[in-house]
Amino acid sequence: MIKIQQEDFDINKLINRIRSCDSGCIVSFIGTVREHSRGKEVTRMSLEVYEELALSELKKITEEASEKYSLNGVDIVHRFGDLLVGDNIVYIGVSAGHREQGFGGCRYIIDELKKRVPIWKKEYTEDGEEWVEGEKIE
Amino acid sequence: MKIKIKYYASFKEFTNKDEEFLDLEEGMTLAEIRNYVKDIYEKIGRQEQVLVALNGNFKPLDTVVTDGDILSFFPPVSGG
Numbered sequence: 434m435i436k437i438q439q440e441d442f443d444i445n446k447l448i449n450r451i452r453s454c455d456s457g458c459i460v461s462f463i464g465t466v467r468e469h470s471r472g473k474e475v476t477r478m479s480l481e482v483y484e485e486l487a488l489s490e491l492k493k494i495t496e497e498a499s500e501k502y503s504l505n506g507v508d509i510v511h512r513f514g515d516l517l518v519g520d521n522i523v524y525i526g527v528s529a530g531h532r533e534q535g536f537g538g539c540r541y542i543i544d545e546l547k548k549r550v551p552i553w554k555k556e557y558t559e560d561g562e563e564w565v566e567g568e569k570i571e
Numbered sequence: 572m573k574i575k576i577k578y579y580a581s582f583k584e585f586t587n588k589d590e591e592f593l594d595l596e597e598g599m600t601l602a603e604i605r606n607y608v609k610d611i612y613e614k615i616g617r618q619e620q621v622l623v624a625l626n627g628n629f630k631p632l633d634t635v636v637t638d639g640d641i642l643s644f645f646p647p648v649s650g651g
Contacts, residue, residue: 464651480650483579483643485627487650511650523651543651551624552650553580564581567647569620 435491437484439514442524451506456528460535462543464523466516470565473558475518482513483551494545502538504529509542511552572597572638576608579645585614601625601642602632608644620647 434450444463451459466478495507506528516522525542529535547568554565577590595604605623609616624643625634636642 481580482650483624483645486624486629486643489628547648547651549648550650551579551622551645551648553646554649555580564646565649567649569647570622 434508434510435488435495436510437482437487437491438510438512441512441521442510444521444524447508447510447524447526451508451526451528453505453528455530456505457530458532458535459526459528460532460539461527462523462525462539463521464543466518466520466522468518470556470558473556473560475556475558477518477557478516478520478522479555479557480513480516480522481553481555482511486551487511490550491546494542494549497545498527498538498541501541502527502529502534504534504538507538507542509546511546511550513552572599572636574604574636574639575641577641577643579643581646582612582615582644586612595636597638599636600632601630601634601636604636604642605632605644615644618646622647 468475491509504527508526510524512522525539527535527538548570556563573592573594575592578586601623605621622645626641
C-alpha cells in the first residue's frame with residue numbers, strides 16, 4: 434500500500450496490516466517534525482507534493498526494495514499539508530523473513546525517498562519561512 | 572507547439588505561478604526547454620539543480636517534447 438494523504442495515520446493499525454505468517458520481522462520507520470533545524474527553533478512545517486510523480490517513484494522504490502531485500506510486504510504513507518512539531522510525516526513499514534532484510538529494505542526505502550520522491554518541506558521559524566534544501570541528485 | 576509548464580515548491584514562488592502555457596518551436600528537447608525557463612526566471616537560473624519531469628515521469632533530457640505535453644519544474648526534493 435502506498436498512500437499520500439493530509440491526515441495522520443495510526444501506527445498500530447499499520448503495523449498490524451503488514452504482519453504476516455511467513456515473516457520473521459517487521460521493521461518500521463516513522464519520520465516526525467523536529468523542533469530544531471539548522472540552529473533555529475521550528476514552530477511548524479508545511480509539505481508540498483507533486484502527487485502523480487511521487488506515487489510512481491514510491492512504487493518503483495517499493496519494487497526495487499522488495500526485489501533487493503526479498504521483502505514480503507511494504508507499506509508507505511507520506512503526509513502533506515500543515516504539520517506541527519512532533520507530528521508524523523512519513524511511515525514506512527516492511528515485513529521480511531529475517532532482520533537483515535527488514536532493516537536493509539526499510540533503510541533503502543527512506544534513503545531513496547529522500548533523494549527521488551517529489552515532496553518538499555517548508556519550515557517556519559522565528560526568522561520566517563524557508564524551504565528545506567534537498568540533496569542534489571545525479 | 573503549445574506546452575504546459577507546472578512549478579513546484581520554491582519555483583512556484585520564484586515565478587509567482589503554479590503553471591503557465593508556453594508557445595515554443597517544434598522539436599525542442601527537455602534540456603532546451605529547461606534552459607529557456609532558466610533564462611526567463613533568473614532565480615531558477617541561479618539554482619544549482621533544476622529538475623524536470625515530462626507528463627508525470629522522469630525522462631532523459633534529450634527527449635523531444637511535443638504539442639500538448641506537460642512539463643514540471645522543481646528543486647531537489649526534501650521529503651521524508
